[in-house]
Amino acid sequence: MNIVLLGAPGAGKGTQGKNLSERFKIPQISTGDILRANVRSKTTLGQKAKEYMDRGALVPDNVVVDMVVERIQAEDCINGFILDGFPRNIRQAEALESTLDGMNKKIDAVVGINVDRKELIRRLSGRRVCRKCGANYHVIFSPPLNIGSCDKCNSEIYQRDDDKEETIEARLKVYEEETFPLIEYYSKKHLYRAVDGIGSIDQITKAILDTIEKGRNNS
Numbered sequence: 001m002n003i004v005l006l007g008a009p010g011a012g013k014g015t016q017g018k019n020l021s022e023r024f025k026i027p028q029i030s031t032g033d034i035l036r037a038n039v040r041s042k043t044t045l046g047q048k049a050k051e052y053m054d055r056g057a058l059v060p061d062n063v064v065v066d067m068v069v070e071r072i073q074a075e076d077c078i079n080g081f082i083l084d085g086f087p088r089n090i091r092q093a094e095a096l097e098s099t100l101d102g103m104n105k106k107i108d109a110v111v112g113i114n115v116d117r118k119e120l121i122r123r124l125s126g127r128r129v130c131r132k133c134g135a136n137y138h139v140i141f142s143p144p145l146n147i148g149s150c151d152k153c154n155s156e157i158y159q160r161d162d163d164k165e166e167t168i169e170a171r172l173k174v175y176e177e178e179t180f181p182l183i184e185y186y187s188k189k190h191l192y193r194a195v196d197g198i199g200s201i202d203q204i205t206k207a208i209l210d211t212i213e214k215g216r217n218n219s
């Protein structure tokens with residue numbers, strides 16, 4: 001099962017990707033997480049990516065595509081994968097398709113998570129992340145038990161640079177201009193379906209599973 005999760009920053013792709021990964025026992029591939037790990041360890045890739053990430057722009061396609069092509073060929077993707085944050089534009093989608101063609105594989109479902117702009121800004125501006133395990137919190141809706149430290153591993157919780165107000169606007173604009181056209185792209189291929197991204201995490205996971213199942217029965 002090869003799944004693509006689409007949605008604006010803050011729509012919940014990371015959270016839902018994690019649930020789907022546990023459910024289907026296939027890896028979640030988050031390009032944002034891979035890039036951030038590279039920035040943290042100051043690799044050449046990370047140093048190159050940082051300047052784009054800090055201003056909310058997309059990292060150049062060739063960098064991200066190479067990274068994903070290598071990742072989906074890894075042993076643990078044999079039974080499938082969940083892409084979270086990739087593709088982000090039509091060029092990346094085309095590169096993915098031709099890579100999968102070459103591997104005799106295909107995308108089984110593209111699920112878009114719909115959340116309105118006001119809610120996205122509310123979520124992103126209050127989001128806090130554990131530096132070590134990546135657990136997500138929100139200053140108002142789901143704060144950690146002890147301010148500043150992770151409930152799961154006790155490490156420091158921080159605000160991502162690109163979750164600051166001015167960068168959020170830039171990221172949403174990039175989404176609208178570059179990523180949004182993928183909805184039409186995948187709709188034409190009869191792969192796209194959308195779920196409402198407002199509700200409890202479990203409710204949304206169920207809606208995603210239902211829509212994937214429906215698509216399987218119709219194909």
Ligand code: AMP
Pocket residue numbers: 009031032033035052053054056057058059060061064084085086087088092162171
């Ligand atoms: P995310 O964690 O998915 O919100 O990604 C954080 C940042 O990483 C984005 O704002 C981009 O700068 C970069 N990034 C993540 N995925 C991609 C991608 N597929 N193409 C280009 N840049 C990306």
